[in-house]
Amino acid sequence: MESRYKSFVAIENLADHIGQTVTLSGWVYDKTEKGKLVFIKLRDGSGIVQCVLFKPNVSEEIAGNAQQLTQESSVSITGTVRAEQRAPSGVELDVTDVRIWQLSKDYPITPKEHGVEFLMEHRHLWLRSARQHAIMRVRARVIKAIRDFFDGNGFRLMDSPIFTPNACEGTSTLFETEYFDLGKAYLTQSGQLYAEASAMALGKVYTFGPTFRAEKSKTRRHLTEFWMVEPEMAYFDLNDDMDLAEDLVEYIVQSCVKDCQRELATLGRDVSKLEAVRRPFYRMSYSEAVDWLNKNNVKLNRKQPDGSEIQIDFPWGEDFGAPQEEAIMQQFDRPCIIHRYPSEVKAFYMKRDPDNEKVVLAMDMLAPEGAGEIIGGSQREDNHDLLLERLRHENLPEDAFQWYLDLRKFGSVPHAGFGLGVERTVKWITGAEHIREVIPFPRMIYRIVP
RNA sequence: UCCGCAGUAGCUCAGCUGGUUAGAGCAUCUGACUGUUAAUCAGAGGGUCCGGGGUUCAAGUCCCUGCUGCGGAGCCA
Numbered sequence: 001m002e003s004r005y006k007s008f009v010a011i012e013n014l015a016d017h018i019g020q021t022v023t024l025s026g027w028v029y030d031k032t033e034k035g036k037l038v039f040i041k042l043r044d045g046s047g048i049v050q051c052v053l054f055k056p057n058v059s060e061e062i063a064g065n066a067q068q069l070t071q072e073s074s075v076s077i078t079g080t081v082r083a084e085q086r087a088p089s090g091v092e093l094d095v096t097d098v099r100i101w102q103l104s105k106d107y108p109i110t111p112k113e114h115g116v117e118f119l120m121e122h123r124h125l126w127l128r129s130a131r132q133h134a135i136m137r138v139r140a141r142v143i144k145a146i147r148d149f150f151d152g153n154g155f156r157l158m159d160s161p162i163f164t165p166n167a168c169e170g171t172s173t174l175f176e177t178e179y180f181d182l183g184k185a186y187l188t189q190s191g192q193l194y195a196e197a198s199a200m201a202l203g204k205v206y207t208f209g210p211t212f213r214a215e216k217s218k219t220r221r222h223l224t225e226f227w228m229v230e231p232e233m234a235y236f237d238l239n240d241d242m243d244l245a246e247d248l249v250e251y252i253v254q255s256c257v258k259d260c261q262r263e264l265a266t267l268g269r270d271v272s273k274l275e276a277v278r279r280p281f282y283r284m285s286y287s288e289a290v291d292w293l294n295k296n297n298v299k300l301n302r303k304q305p306d307g308s309e310i311q312i313d314f315p316w317g318e319d320f321g322a323p324q325e326e327a328i329m330q331q332f333d334r335p336c337i338i339h340r341y342p343s344e345v346k347a348f349y350m351k352r353d354p355d356n357e358k359v360v361l362a363m364d365m366l367a368p369e370g371a372g373e374i375i376g377g378s379q380r381e382d383n384h385d386l387l388l389e390r391l392r393h394e395n396l397p398e399d400a401f402q403w404y405l406d407l408r409k410f411g412s413v414p415h416a417g418f419g420l421g422v423e424r425t426v427k428w429i430t431g432a433e434h435i436r437e438v439i440p441f442p443r444m445i446y447r448i449v450p
Numbered sequence: 451u452c453c454g455c456a457g458u459a460g461c462u463c464a465g466c467u468g469g470u471u472a473g474a475g476c477a478u479c480u481g482a483c484u485g486u487u488a489a490u491c492a493g494a495g496g497g498u499c500c501g502g503g504g505u506u507c508a509a510g511u512c513c514c515u516g517c518u519g520c521g522g523a524g525c526c527a
Contacts, residue, residue: 034490035483050487071477086485106460111488112476113462117519173525190527215525216451228527301523321524364527376527421527446519 011047012262014081014091023078024049024093027128028069028104030111038066040095042077047262048130050087051077053095065098071110072128074101116434123441124450134263135438138256139426145255146229146420149248150206155231158198158205160191162212165400173214175224187212190419193349193404195232196380199415200407206231216445219322220434221372221424225443232417238361238379241416242337245365245375246281248420249335253277256429269431273333273369282336286359289328289338290316298327319345325373329366335374339363348390350378363418371428377418384408 009022026044033039038053055063069075078097083090108118109125119126126132150157163177163185179185191207198205208229215222231244256264257274264271284292299311300318314324319341329336340359343352350360365375381387387408391401426438436442441450 030487032486032489033483034486037484037486039486041487052485054484056484086487088487106478108460110461110477115462115520117457118461120519211527213526217525218451219522219524219526222526226527319525323523373527419527424527 011042011044011049011089013046014049014089014093015083017081018083018091019081021078021080021096022093023076023097024051025076026074028071028073028075029130030071031066031069033067038063038095040066040069040075040077042075042093043128043130043133045133047089049089049091049093050084051079051093051095053098057094058096062096062098065100066095068100068103069098070104070107072104072107072125074104075099076101120436120442120447121450127440130266132437134266135426135430135432136440137263138260138267138430139422139438141256141260142252142422142426142429143227145252146208146248146422148255149251150229150231153204155204155206156198156202158195158202158207159209160188160194160198160207160230162188162209164188173216175212175214189213190228191230192232192417192419195230195417196415197403197407199232199234199417200411200413204231204233218445220436221427223423223435223439223442223444226435226439227422228419229422230417230419232415234413234415236379236416237414238339238363238416241377241379241418242283242339242363245337245363245377245418245420246279246335249281249365249367249374249425250277250279252425253429264430267430267432269429274429276333277335281334281365282332284328284336284338285340286338286342287316287340289320289324290314292328293324296327298324300324317342317344322372325366326370329368329370329372332368335365335367337363337365337375346378348394348396349380349387351381352386361416365418367424367428369428369431371424373421374424374428375418375420377416379414379416382408382412382414384412 007023009017009024011024011026024042024044026042029041029043029048031038031040036055038055040051040053041048042051053063053066076099077093077095079093079095082092082094084092107125108122109129127136163179165185174186174189177185177187189211191209191211195205195207198207206229209227210225211228212225214224233240233244253274254277257271293314298314300314302310302312339362340353340356341362342358343350343360346360346362350362353359353361361379363377364373366372367374381390384405388405391398423435423438427435430438432438436444
């Protein structure tokens with residue numbers, strides 16, 4: 001059989017083929033008839049184009065094929081490409097032939113409104129809708145930008161394992177599984193510890209893959225399975241780390257602005273807000289942020305032992321919740337990095353600030369427009385004895401961390417890194433309402449199907 | 451896990467202080483139309499009112515319970 005590989009014309013490139021006869025293969029997105037005209041909206045995965053068939057111009061058989069078509073029928077349509085001002089994409093196809101591969105029956109997702117539950121049950125089909133299609137293309141562009149950025153800046157990809165014997169931070173809940181005769185294994189919640197070992201071997205590395213959190217979170221910014229990219233750099237301090245994070249995020253956003261104009265338009269995204277995402281971003285220390293909250297009268301809701309709630313000034317030492325982060329970000333049109341958090345609320349591996357023992361050299365990047373935290377990172381503790389002390393303080397199993405402690409015995413150096421949540425970044429850039437829309441098949445506390 | 455809300459046609463929903471044969475729009479099917487793009491017009495079919503129990507002369511409607519889902523909080527990327 002002759003390969004069709006070379007002869008495919010993608011709908012997104014049709015404007016380059018005006019006046020030519022082409023064959024498009026795809027699926028029927030919508031069809032309407034008006035007298036002797038049949039309008040077929042065809043999608044092929046790259047875009048949508050309206051194909052117009054005038055019955056007197058074709059045989060009865062071809063006209064019959066066109067009239068039979070139902071939503072999501074698979075079809076190859078041949079015709080002449082014509083510039084058309086009325087069309088959203090600027091082109092239409094004048095149909096001369098229609099070949100049916102399969103007629104679809106009772107496709108459940110109509111062009112009308114649907115509820116969330118129904119759409120999630122049909123996620124495997126929902127992905128075909130224009131909006132979901134646009135989001136997935138932006139997602140692919142974000143991932144490409146991440147890889148391009150690191151590959152082009154001297155980083156090496158070093159994959160971390162997904163099965164791990166121990167917790168990274170010891171706090172979050174882990175998914176547990178049997179591992180042959182070796183007892184329990186866990187699905188990784190971060191590749192960072194392994195990335196640190198990799199950085200000592202290759203200097204600048206990044207690890208990129210899925211991560212798993214068994215937290216029973218039920219919000220519009222949590223998944224139980226999500227993708228994270230984690231760079232780790234030898235001889236980087238916190239400032240180097242923050243500079244890198246800003247460069248990366250600026251590069252990702254501007255890549256999408258440049259290459260995803262059609263997708264962002266489909267999504268109704270205000271692109272000017274993305275264009276504004278240029279360095280330098282804002283920065284403030286945790287202590288400055290607490291001062292700002294109290295100066296601006298942003299109170300903390302605190303539950304009393306009797307169940308009632310009172311509002312108090314934000315106490316230094318408490319971790320920020322979503323309401324505090326949102327209040328802080330309302331003043332900014334670009335991301336903001338908050339750094340030097342109280343050591344008590346942060347993970348054991350973060351390095352204490354030599355200028356203030358109460359805080360660690362940690363940083364979070366918050367995105368504007370309500371998108372919230374997209375990055376968490378830190379300079380790591382590189383002193384063996386201090387790290388061991390922190391491990392014991394957190395009651396973590398020393399044995400399991402022997403290899404990690406080794407990194408501080410054999411040529412320990414200052415180093416830093418961070419994790420960027422791919423889905424949160426895509427949610428911000430696309431303006432999606434819920435994180436479940438920005439990953440093809442979301443895994444959430446109450447959903448594992450399809 | 452905690453706090454709130456919801457479940458009626460394939461889909462999105464309405465259904466009043468309980469009252470006789472269960473409502474609309476869209477989708478589907480039939481017909482009309484040479485510019486529709488949320489097409490329009492005429493007609494047709496389509497219901498275990500989430501499950502179980504209770505109150506009542508009478509329950510889609512009120513009460514109890516279970517299930518499913520949604521929104522928010524905490525945790526975090």
